[in-house]
Amino acid sequence: MQLTDDDKAMRDGRDGSAVAAAMDLLIRYGEGLGAERLCSVRNVAGTSTQPTPAKNKIAAEGGWNKAYAVINLDCDEDIEIPKMRVPTCQLQHGFSADALNITPYSPHLVELQADAESFASDRGINILATCTPYQVGNLPVRGEHIAWMESSAVVYANSVIGAKSNCEGTASTGAAGLTGRIPYWGNHLDENRKGTHLIRSDVRIDSFMDWGLFGYFAGDVVQEERPVLTGNLGLPSLTDLKHLGAALATSGGVEIFHLPGVTPEAPTVTEAFEPAPLPDVVVYTEADRRAAYESLNNQGTSEDVDFILLGCPHASLEQIAQIAALLDGKRLSPNTELWVMTPRALRSVADRNGYSAVIERAGGRLLTDSCPAMSRVAPEGTKVFATDSAKQAHYLPAILGIEAWFGTTEDCINAALTGKWNGALR
Amino acid sequence: MISSEQEAAESLAGTKAALASTDQIVLRGRGIVPGKIRGEALVSPETISGWGGIDPATGTIIERRHSLCGVSFADKVLVFPGAKGSSGWSGFFQSTRLLGTAPAAMVFTKMTTKAVLGAVVTRVPTVSELDQDPVQVIRTGDFVEVDADTGTVTILQRGNG
Missing domain, CATH: 3.30.499.10 (Aconitase, domain 3)
Structure with missing residues (x-):
């Protein structure tokens, strides 16, 4: 060298x-x-x-x-x-x-x-x-x-x-x-940043959960390569892109993806691959979506949920506001605990805006610095947890030896309020 | 006149040559971390996660979706397609060295920063960029020599598996 x-x-x-x-x-x-x-x-x-x-x-x-x-x-x-x-x-x-x-x-x-x-x-x-x-x-x-x-x-x-x-x-x-x-x-x-795989979604991708599922599918397809994602896609937010990337880096080892028209190095599909020609397209179908969902949900049998984990990767303010709105005026089941992970800098804004107070009044916790996977800890006695994060659903069962459910943020809050998992792919 | 010692030596050399041509398979690539070691191969058909994928205290694969879940790689020649998942990969494999559960050597197919840095800080002989896919050619239980100084991996003896 x-x-x-x-x-x-x-x-x-x-x-x-x-x-x-x-x-x-x-x-x-x-x-x-x-x-x-x-x-x-x-x-x-x-x-x-x-x-x-x-x-x-x-x-x-x-x-x-x-x-x-x-x-x-x-x-x-x-x-x-x-x-x-x-x-x-x-x-x-x-x-x-x-x-x-x-x-x-x-x-x-x-x-x-x-x-x-x-x-x-x-x-x-x-x-x-x-x-x-x-x-x-x-x-x-x-x-x-x-x-x-x-x-x-x-x-x-x-x-x-x-x-x-x-x-x-x-x-x-x-x-x-x-x-x-x-x-x-x-x-x-x-030259190592160009796309290698073209993946087209025939399913509408326009929710936090669907960006995660699409990423979990695509990561498995391309492993360490570089997917270019196209098809029936909505305009993702920072929060969606954070979930998409984490999922791509979980089922595979993706370090770069391109969303033509959205991400900076891919104004168009062609430019995402140039000078290479477009490869054959891999299609993401409703069946693939279901398979990804079921794979993330194959680590659980008991529908009695005792722990809900949100904020992996660390929650954005948008996510914290949404969680606070879903919990406003409600009370967690006596059988559950809810942890929301966020950076401490955003926690201070959440405190200032009153989101932390709403979450805590309902019995939930807004925590910083870490997560259950990093700290290898969940509430005492946890057997079954639920999360809206493909990454956490993938890793935490192995790290803590607990069962997992994966679903929408709403499904997870519902589990926190009732102690029961009622999530389903809709 | 040829002495019996010479005959024996020639005969042995002939046997070794025969072994080399018929039994021994040599994969040629590039040394990533220098050193030379012989050991039993453990071949992972799937990529390996470090963080959330192995337990450094026991040198065991713990990812539930992995076909080698529960299997220890300590003191084995770990042959695998590549590193996946978290960037904690290298730190977890470095911990196996610090806790005495490291593999004896690493041989992998796909070059990534995770796998290379992991091998460097695990400080075991490592070879990659081979002319044949080691995961396809080497089988679990094979007795192999990893020579990272010459960039070769030699299957000395096939295992019973």
Whole structure:
């Protein structure tokens, strides 16, 4: 891999041992990829604050410098971590103090994370604490090279914003923050951003649930490739695109999709593929829609729901307002708990607008920073949960060993109010 | 005059050559993480999720929809089509190294940042970009050699499966 003089100086220790370790990791990673060089980034989204069993052990023995070295730089040396070289943010992590006495998450882990957060803050890492940094002030510009992790955020940044990111990981973002560099490979090259599959919906896609189902289907069809989605489509909102991307990155490993006429790199279907010709079309039918719905619903048999989870990826204000409207003046079943996940910055707006109060009066909770999958925790005794998120319905049964129902936001609120699952594909 | 030792050596070399031509299958590709190791293959027909897909404490696949759900990859040569799902992939595989449940080597078909970074931080010999699809050619239980320094994967002995 070709290195610039600046890369070599960083590798050789000009900027200290942590930057040298970061450059060493980026070189090992870039050579593993077969990248020709590194490129500059000024926007990094990664994670260093969430306690994990491996990290806690290292931090207990060697402190947070050691934990960052091992986990975020893959380095075994004892080094001091300096300030980040380029703007860097913390993505979603574990639950914080605002979840104490609401979730059964360990207060010890909350304390550990608060410590790690102070360490990260001191190094200039902005604690956005969300899987949707693009909702709370971190909007890269079109064409900009960035280094993000969190698959649902990466697919959003590439597809909806038109920024250029691979699906980075804990160590590559840890190193990118300290160097402002990342391998120039994959999605950073324009020729790798063109569509590979043409998928046409013959079903009307115009609801939050249908964007998720369409994404869950298309992700399974294309796996790691790049779908161009056409057909009988309504104009999706930010909320719909957030769900679509998360679903595409769940059933498959999609990092870029194009919606001709909507997303910036695909003014038309032809331009989404150029210079390649259009491939054969894959058609999404009512039968495919039903199959996707049934696949997401094959992890449940009991219709007694005890937990409802909304806000995966973290809820937009539009979703919070809708949930508040559905709950206004009502009361949750004594047998259920409802958690709505959102970034803390949006929670403060929801408080100001009165949405939080409406949700809490009904018995629901608006929580921040995390989600049950990240924190590996649900209300005590949960056996069956319901969600409107294809991603959460896919992952949570394996992570927590519970049954899942997937449906519309209305179906989920209905389950929260009655304790029964009455969802159906309509 | 040919000594018996020479004869034996030639005969052994002949046997090895025969094995190499008839029994051994060599896949040629590119080393991703250097190193060389021999071990038993575990072949995943489907892509693997890291976060929500494996348990680093036990080195086991836990995704319910996966055909290897409940199977441990610890100390195996993990052969798989690619990495899918969350960007936590590399961090979860790094944890298998830190917790002592890592695979012995990785061989995968589809190059992605998740799989490459995962292999780098798991620090096990890894080969990809092979001239044949390893998931089709290698079978679970085969005894294989992964030589990432030369970029080859050799099936030394077929398993009983």
